[in-house]
Amino acid sequence: MSKGLPSRAEDYSAWYNELVKRADLAENSAVRGCMVIKPYGYSIWEKMQGALDQMFKDTGHSNAYFPLFIPKSYLSREADHVEGFAKECAVVTHYRLKASDNGSGLVVDPEAKLEEELIVRPTSETVIWNTYKNWIQSYRDLPILVNQWANVVRWEMRTRLFLRTAEFLWQEGHTAHATRMEAIEETQKMLKVYATFAEKFMAVPVLQGVKTESEKFAGAVDTYCIEALMQDGKALQAGTSHFLGQNFAKAFDVKFATKEGGLDLVWGTSWGVSTRLVGGLIMAHSDDKGLVLPPKLAPIQVVIIPIVRDKDQYALINEKVNSIIEKMRFHGISVHYDNRDTHKPGWKFAEYELKGVPLRLAIGPRDLENNTMEIARRDTLTKETVSMDNIEMLVKNLLEEIQDSIYQKALNFREENTSEVESYDEFKKVLKDKGGFVKAHWDGTAETEERIKKETKATIRCILLDEKEEQGKCIYSGKPSNKKVVFAKAY
RNA sequence: CGGGGUGUAGCGCAGUCCGGUUAGCGCACCUGGUUUGGGACCAGGGGGUCGCAGGUUCGAAUCCUGCCACCCCGACCA
Numbered sequence: 001m002s003k004g005l006p007s008r009a010e011d012y013s014a015w016y017n018e019l020v021k022r023a024d025l026a027e028n029s030a031v032r033g034c035m036v037i038k039p040y041g042y043s044i045w046e047k048m049q050g051a052l053d054q055m056f057k058d059t060g061h062s063n064a065y066f067p068l069f070i071p072k073s074y075l076s077r078e079a080d081h082v083e084g085f086a087k088e089c090a091v092v093t094h095y096r097l098k099a100s101d102n103g104s105g106l107v108v109d110p111e112a113k114l115e116e117e118l119i120v121r122p123t124s125e126t127v128i129w130n131t132y133k134n135w136i137q138s139y140r141d142l143p144i145l146v147n148q149w150a151n152v153v154r155w156e157m158r159t160r161l162f163l164r165t166a167e168f169l170w171q172e173g174h175t176a177h178a179t180r181m182e183a184i185e186e187t188q189k190m191l192k193v194y195a196t197f198a199e200k201f202m203a204v205p206v207l208q209g210v211k212t213e214s215e216k217f218a219g220a221v222d223t224y225c226i227e228a229l230m231q232d233g234k235a236l237q238a239g240t241s242h243f244l245g246q247n248f249a250k251a252f253d254v255k256f257a258t259k260e261g262g263l264d265l266v267w268g269t270s271w272g273v274s275t276r277l278v279g280g281l282i283m284a285h286s287d288d289k290g291l292v293l294p295p296k297l298a299p300i301q302v303v304i305i306p307i308v309r310d311k312d313q314y315a316l317i318n319e320k321v322n323s324i325i326e327k328m329r330f331h332g333i334s335v336h337y338d339n340r341d342t343h344k345p346g347w348k349f350a351e352y353e354l355k356g357v358p359l360r361l362a363i364g365p366r367d368l369e370n371n372t373m374e375i376a377r378r379d380t381l382t383k384e385t386v387s388m389d390n391i392e393m394l395v396k397n398l399l400e401e402i403q404d405s406i407y408q409k410a411l412n413f414r415e416e417n418t419s420e421v422e423s424y425d426e427f428k429k430v431l432k433d434k435g436g437f438v439k440a441h442w443d444g445t446a447e448t449e450e451r452i453k454k455e456t457k458a459t460i461r462c463i464l465l466d467e468k469e470e471q472g473k474c475i476y477s478g479k480p481s482n483k484k485v486v487f488a489k490a491y
Numbered sequence: 492c493g494g495g496g497u498g499u500a501g502c503g504c505a506g507u508c509c510g511g512u513u514a515g516c517g518c519a520c521c522u523g524g525u526u527u528g529g530g531a532c533c534a535g536g537g538g539g540u541c542g543c544a545g546g547u548u549c550g551a552a553u554c555c556u557g558c559c560a561c562c563c564c565g566a567c568c569a
Contacts, residue, residue, distance in 0.1 A: 004530095013563095028561090032560090032561080084568095084569080085569085087567080087568085088567090088568070088569095122569085123569075152569095154568080154569070156567085156568065157492090157566080157567055157568070158563095158565095158567085158568085164568080164569090170569095215569095217569065218569080223569090237569075240569070272569080274569085276569090307527070307528050308527070309526095309527070341527090343530090344526085344527050344529090344530075344531065345527065345528065345529075345530095346527085346528085346529040346530050346531080347529085347530045347531090348529095348530090349528095349529050349530075350529070350530045351530080353529095362528070364527090364528055365528090366528070367528095374528075
């Protein structure tokens, strides 16, 4: 195996790409823009799914499944929605192949043309609201709180493993409500769920805010989002929660009889996070030696590596280790004992560092004599020799400490890389020299936003929910503004 | 879609300018031995339609023409 990753400082982008491949998370597939998620990468996603799914259920949601294909006409029912997604849709036009006339291979059978083309879902609002029409007659049928775990396809021009792929895995929640207020509360509630997940599980601090008119979801009234900061100073949109108003109810004619005897359009929300989170997780914590995973999402929390000179010791070590594993499992710790004799300890040390396993225990002849083990932390790369007695408690505590510690580190990084500026010159200088989040006054117009984007590549990430009101002037136009907004270059 | 680049073993590359034995190297892989507390060493071995198609030539990885794929930068983008 070739040693050493490209360093972050040298080439952040190459570092990321190499890391994803070498840590066995994912690789490019034979199909352009689509990735193969390898078992180790997929198990991180499964950890994420597990935690999120529980949180969705705890907030009253149920899972369901809607079709992969959407009749083309559905997409055009909501004007903004079609505008936003039409350019990146995969389209199914036929349902059959046949042997080609010259006998070499297969061709699309022109006889088998679909009457109406199907698009592969880029998101499921349309097919779901078309279904909700049949599910909802009365206020008694509301709310509907449904989530689906699915794959979607957006034919992106340029793709990067996990961060932007043509096909990706995600969850999309789609809820229907009787009142505007209730839908808005749902939208905000799910934003909180995402923020909590990001911070508690991924150990990634996030900003919570609302998108500007030009950045919001196609078809939404308001898009709420969480934004994370990566180590290269670029922002990553990590999750979105949309207040759809009555837009999709209008488009699909979803009305309900109100308590008062009237007839009203249903209010909707939708919210989603995707496998992009895996990319964000990698970029938030990892270093030049490889992944650094938060214990709560690490597929393996502890790896134990035996160091063996002769066969007799091996039996003794196995015995010791097995009793330790049993105790750790009892405490809910996921532990992997790598006693393969096909790889040397040094090789394993490097391998598990690359894969971001939070804690590593090594046990050899020295330890057998002294009743000790060597314990090494992935996040700090420190190691010490500790007693084997009650080591499971030490491990348990250390895992919690690592989880907190990498969150704190990421939070400090974000704070150090969040700036406030009062002028456009200062804005450009900070973006160029430092990057990160830059708070500045903005006049609220799409024109200004667009010009700043053209000139600096920075976009408005969000308008913070808890931003304080203050009188100021737009850094670009000088027009009055009562709030700063958050700019950054973004993925 | 514009600009640039690359296609040679599983991976990373040299060889191409200036055509000429059997196409090399590192890693990985297989066998045997010695090793094992930070990516071991020695010896032996296997693996190639040189992206595809056509052309020039006694002879093409190398020259010519066409095509394809991928990567990077831009444009685009929940």
